[in-house]
Amino acid sequence: MRFEKYFEPASIKECCELLVEYGKDAKLLAGGTDLVPKMKAEVLAPKAVISLHKIPGLETYKLCDKGVTIGALMPLRKLSLCEDLNKWPALKAAAGHVSSMQIRNQATLGGNACNASPSADAVEGLMVYDAIVNIAGPNGDREVEIADFFKGPGKTDLKEGEFVVSFFVPAPEEGTGAAYRKFAIRGDTDISIVGAGARLLLKDGKIADARITLASVAPTPMRAVKTEEFLIGKTPDEETAKAAGKIARDEAKPISDPRASAWYRKDIVEVEVYHAILDAAAAVK
Amino acid sequence: MSEIEKIRVELTVNGKHHVLYVSPCKTLLEVLREDLNLIGTKRGCDDSNCGVCTVLVNGQAIKSCTMLIPLANGCDITTIEGLEREGGLHPLQQAFIDRFAVQCGYCTPAMILTAKAILDENPNASEEEIRDGLHGNLCRCTGYTKIMEAILDVRDGKYKESCGEV
């Protein structure tokens, strides 16, 4: 593994300037759990590696009335265990399903998103809560909804010179329950065959708002919009969850790969969405 | 490709302070083995899967083959060489021997350090929590049962020193 230049910018501005200067020849280093194996395998061969670790404030989170802002460098294990974030159980669960303890100690939330893998687990937690991606760039800051951030396998909405600074995760309304489920053959160390997230807002025993998100079944992390629409106004019982699972199965657009065939993934979507909905309903306080 | 400029890295490894000038392209694993000659930390897959390169960085278990050396700058690192103390082995080391949790031994330094990280954080970790913590560590020989028994012996206080004070 060799690169030619290594930088540790001390500010957001300096980092953007370096990204502009090196363009496609640069790669940002967060935890490195994705970047380092890819550089070793020569899947990626950047000339310049730019560490984010000297930029102040990227590792922390800040709570406010409306929600929480989580820095891009927040390690996934810290996130999954953070008591201050108990309002967002599906985000904590999703982060906690990323690989092993060692990887979670090192891997960051920003890295999980910017990797833009369709199978990313922590991303599902952001999708479940309609998180906003806070982006810094040479022309100033901007915001993107998480569902619009992914453009294809390994592709994000980031333009030259831009990087992710933090995520804003809105506080769920009173009466909300949420869950994330990962299905993989060898447990969390394995990449998911299917990931399914659900958030339900209940009013008078009926579903008033719903998010259903899926991992590993499309070119990007996806929202199962038809399933969400179907759920509105329904009672969150077994019958509803079963019917919703069937709709999600049709919405999923998986491919066959060495981990699982497309039809198997569809079968699993049906089962996992069913469980995610019931888990979310049970989690409503 | 031009040779990259070396960077200054300060590490405290097993209590000993080091100032090194190394290529930032190196991993922590390479620096430990090649620059500091601490070969108790093993290299297996070298692609972040097998876990045999696990060390503790500021008390947290990480895979050293996956950590670029600049990210370890300023950190406190514990390798298997740092566990033995005056007059004997660390309880986990002794328990692994007593329970015959070592066969070829290749995974052992990492298993012990990972177990230490688990018990340091939660001295009463349940069997399930210990298994979950060890999920990133492969052993091709023992079938894991003996490893679990050794760790549970230490958790249950069968060795006079408790974990968590190393």
Ligand SMILES: Cc1cc2nc3c(=O)[nH]c(=O)nc-3n(C[C@H](O)[C@H](O)[C@H](O)COP(=O)(O)OP(=O)(O)OC[C@H]3O[C@@H](n4cnc5c(N)ncnc54)[C@H](O)[C@@H]3O)c2cc1C
């Ligand atoms: C053995 C193993 C198992 C894994 N299992 C899982 C799993 O089960 N589930 C899962 O979701 N992932 C898994 N991964 C993938 C990876 O660990 C995660 O995606 C992780 O969250 C990446 O975070 P990082 O901080 O290490 O990213 P890095 O490797 O540092 O970065 C990843 C990519 O994002 C870019 N980047 C990072 N931060 C930013 C930023 N703030 N702004 C712009 N670009 C940025 C980098 O340039 C790089 O291209 C696994 C990886 C390994 C090695």
Ligand code: FES
């Ligand atoms: S050598 Fe690091 S995980 Fe295998």
Ligand code: FES
């Ligand atoms: S003892 Fe041989 S790999 Fe574990």
